[in-house]
Amino acid sequence: MMKKTKYTLSRRDFLKRSALATLGSSSLFSLTSQFSMAQAQTGNFSDYKALVCVFLYGGNDAFSMLMPYSQSEYNSYANTRRNLAISRSQIIPLEPNNSQPADYGLHPELSDIASLFADNKLSFINNVGTLIEPTTQTDYVNKRVALPPQLFSHNDQQNFVMSLQASKPQQGWASRMAEMMMDINENNELSMNISLSGANTLQMGGAISPYTLSAGGVSEYWSIRPRSDEIWDVNRVAAYRKILDQSHSHLFSQAFADTQNRSLLLGDQVSSALANVSPLATEFTEGSRLAASLRMVANLIAARSSLGMSRQIFFVGIGDYDTHGDQANRYPALMRELNHAFKSFYDATVELGVSDKVTTFTASDFGRTLTSNGDGTDHGWGSHQMVMGDAVDGGKFFGTMPELVIGSNDDIGEGRIIPTTSVDQYAASLAQWYGLTSSQLSDVFPYLANFNDQSLPLFIG
Numbered sequence: 001m002m003k004k005t006k007y008t009l010s011r012r013d014f015l016k017r018s019a020l021a022t023l024g025s026s027s028l029f030s031l032t033s034q035f036s037m038a039q040a041q042t043g044n045f046s047d048y049k050a051l052v053c054v055f056l057y058g059g060n061d062a063f064s065m066l067m068p069y070s071q072s073e074y075n076s077y078a079n080t081r082r083n084l085a086i087s088r089s090q091i092i093p094l095e096p097n098n099s100q101p102a103d104y105g106l107h108p109e110l111s112d113i114a115s116l117f118a119d120n121k122l123s124f125i126n127n128v129g130t131l132i133e134p135t136t137q138t139d140y141v142n143k144r145v146a147l148p149p150q151l152f153s154h155n156d157q158q159n160f161v162m163s164l165q166a167s168k169p170q171q172g173w174a175s176r177m178a179e180m181m182m183d184i185n186e187n188n189e190l191s192m193n194i195s196l197s198g199a200n201t202l203q204m205g206g207a208i209s210p211y212t213l214s215a216g217g218v219s220e221y222w223s224i225r226p227r228s229d230e231i232w233d234v235n236r237v238a239a240y241r242k243i244l245d246q247s248h249s250h251l252f253s254q255a256f257a258d259t260q261n262r263s264l265l266l267g268d269q270v271s272s273a274l275a276n277v278s279p280l281a282t283e284f285t286e287g288s289r290l291a292a293s294l295r296m297v298a299n300l301i302a303a304r305s306s307l308g309m310s311r312q313i314f315f316v317g318i319g320d321y322d323t324h325g326d327q328a329n330r331y332p333a334l335m336r337e338l339n340h341a342f343k344s345f346y347d348a349t350v351e352l353g354v355s356d357k358v359t360t361f362t363a364s365d366f367g368r369t370l371t372s373n374g375d376g377t378d379h380g381w382g383s384h385q386m387v388m389g390d391a392v393d394g395g396k397f398f399g400t401m402p403e404l405v406i407g408s409n410d411d412i413g414e415g416r417i418i419p420t421t422s423v424d425q426y427a428a429s430l431a432q433w434y435g436l437t438s439s440q441l442s443d444v445f446p447y448l449a450n451f452n453d454q455s456l457p458l459f460i461g
Contacts (some may be wrong), residue, residue, distance in 0.1 A: 037366060045184060048304055049434055050312040052297055052360040053174075053202060053346075054290070056338075057161075058154070058155040058322030060375050061368040062384035063404060064331055066124055069105035076403045080415065084327060084372045091259065094118075097395035099241075102334040102396070104396035107213035110345035113386070120394035121346060121430045122386060126401045127410075128426050129419025130160050131364065140412050152416075154322070157365045157459065162202035162424050164445055171205030173395045173427055174313045176444045177436065184435075187308030190266060194300060197294040210315070211266065215292035218267045273303035282348040287355060290318045290341040298348035301358065311435065313446040327376035346388060356390035359459075363423075370404055370415030381412070382419035385426065391433060391459050398456050423457070424448045429456040 029378070034269050041169040064084065068077045078085040090106035106114050130148040135148045139145040140269040149166050150156035185192060193203035193210035203210035206344055213219060244261055248254040277299050284291040293316040318337075323330055342360070343387035349355040367383030382402060388394075399421040402410040410417050425446045431441060441448060441455075448454050 007266070014211040044434060045310045046428070048310050048357050048359045050301060050304075050314065050354075051174075051434055052294075052314045052316065052429055054338075054342075054360060054362050055157070055158075055197075055200070055202075055293075056362060056364040057317055057319040058364075059157075059364070059366045059379055060321045060364040060383060061323055061327065061331060062364075063370060064327075065107050065110070065335065065365065066104055066384045067091060067107075068103065068404065070103045073103060073404075073461075079408055080404055081371045082372045083374075084377065096397060102169075104401070107332070107335045110339045111338045116343065116346060116388060116402075117395055120139070121390060121392065122131060122342075122388040123392055123394050123396045123398060125385045125387060125421060125426055125456065125458070126397055126399035127382040127417065127420045128252075128385050128399065129417075129421075130157055130422060131419055131422035131424070132166065132447050134422075135418055137409050137412060137418060140418065143266070151381065152366065154365050159201045161363055161365065162200060163205065164424055164427065164447065169205060169292060170201060172202040173201070173431075173444055174202045174315070175204055175206040175208065175210075177205050177431060178203075178311065180436065180440050180444065181311060182208060184311050185309050188263070188267070190307055192292055192310065192311055193313050193315070194297075194308075195315040196296055199405065200315050200317060203313065203315055211270075213270065213296070213298045215289070217296070218271045233394045237356070257379060259394040270300075270303075270307070273306045274299055274307065277302045280342055280348055280351060282351050284344045285337070285340045288337050288341060290316065290337055291344060293318075294341050294453050295348070298352065301354060302352050313434075316336060322375045324373065324378060342386075349389070355421065359387060359389040359391055359430065359433060360388045361385065361426075370406060370411070370417065378415045380444060382410075382417040387430070387458055393458060394461050398458060420448065421449055424455065425451055425456055428454060429458045433459045 036323070059122075064086060067086060068074045069088070074088050078088075086107060090108040091299055092108060092111060093102035093105040094114060094117055095102045097120055113122065117124075130151070132146040132148060133143045135147070140147075148157070148160045159170055160166070162172050164173050165171065182193065184186070191208055191211040193208070195210045195212045196215060198212055200210075235398050243255045246257070248257055280295065281297060284295045284296070296315045297316065300307075301312070302309075319332065321334060344359060346355065346412070349358045362385045364383060364385075367380040368377035369380045371377070402408075402417045402420065405411070406415055412418055424447045428441050428445045428448050431444060436444065
């Protein structure tokens with residue numbers, strides 16, 4: 001008599017089958033091929049790498065973050081920015097490591113960022129923005145190119161930056177990466193994507209959801225954990241756990257119970273791993289939401305081995321960058337927070353011995369207008385971004401710096417600058433370092449093929 005073999009459906013197989021079951025035959029073939037290709041091309045990595053996205057919600061005015069320093073360029077910039085122009089005497093000049101002159105400099109509150117740049121630990125990617133294909137002023141005026149949906153709209157541009165998809169429903173590019181690499185981590189219960197800022201399009205939309213926690217750690221289920229030794233409290237929790245552990249005939253009820261139980265187990269696992277991490281010696285600014293979130297990211301990275309993770313993508317969002325008004329007072333405080341948090345986080349990666357394995361990068365809805373509205377700036381398009389870590393080819397500017405003059409070939413009107421580097425190119429460069437193959441990049445970043453330079457040389461080697 002032939003012995004029957006017990007078959008246990010793993011979570012990764014369940015995710016694949018769940019995704020496939022919702023599709024038609026043509027989509028089924030496509031996604032099946034995608035999963036097969038991903039598994040054929042990737043295996044367990046012996047090293048560790050993490051991407052940390054710091055998203056500046058509201059649209060960062062990067063033309064007040066990184067600005068011209070040479071006298072002639074500065075004069076044009078100051079004439080354009082009027083009351084928002086940073087005094088040249090306050091700008092921190094940057095000297096790129098390829099012996100270029102100090103033509104650009106940083107906001108006076110970014111002294112630590114300037115030091116990281118000088119030490120080749122950080123670089124700037126110039127004039128990045130949402131594009132479907134290369135776009136010139138003539139293309140835009142004559143409507144000769146496809147454009148991202150609803151330019152200058154916060155929600156639409158945030159979703160496009162994070163998904164790089166014009167059609168809906170949208171799936172984040174970090175979510176697509178996680179599906180491509182779902183067999184990489186030893187622990188296939190904990191998501192590769194971890195958010196310190198709740199739901200976000202970057203990590204959502206696919207078969208694998210991000211794991212979310214706060215800067216203070218794992219959020220407890222108040223209704224499931226006993227809050228006292230009172231018998232009624234203990235009995236209440238016991239009753240709820242008994243309901244979860246029951247077998248439910250209704251599909252949705254069973255799915256809910258399974259999700260609750262899995263969340264509890266993961267919460268215990270992550271909390272235990274964090275509890276065993278040695279306290280960081282690196283100091284983070286107290287009272288800063290960004291610093292607190294990045295400190296938690298550092299602690300999670302410190303717990304990577306006990307959590308069984310070799311690849312992770314972290315999301316940290318920080319708001320208040322929509323500086324329509326009172327920008328002269330609000331923006332220095334934003335830069336001060338960004339400066340200290342980035343320096344502390346970099347120092348923490350050095351302390352943990354992973355400064356060459358962790359790459360931190362900024363993103364935002366869009367840039368802002370060159371022109372002042374009298375008290376601030378309005379929604380723009382192209383912007384500058386930062387990328388930090390020892391793997392970065394630091395101390396450099398990547399991409400093309402726009403002409404910061406009203407009416408220039410880079411301006412589509414009202415000081416809105418056309419991007420010259422697409423978010424696809426920027427993100428694909430990060431993903432390539434992270435471990436995606438060339439064919440996987442083309443699947444994850446749908447508009448990448450429209451650009452001649454499909455990746456930027458952001459990294460060493």
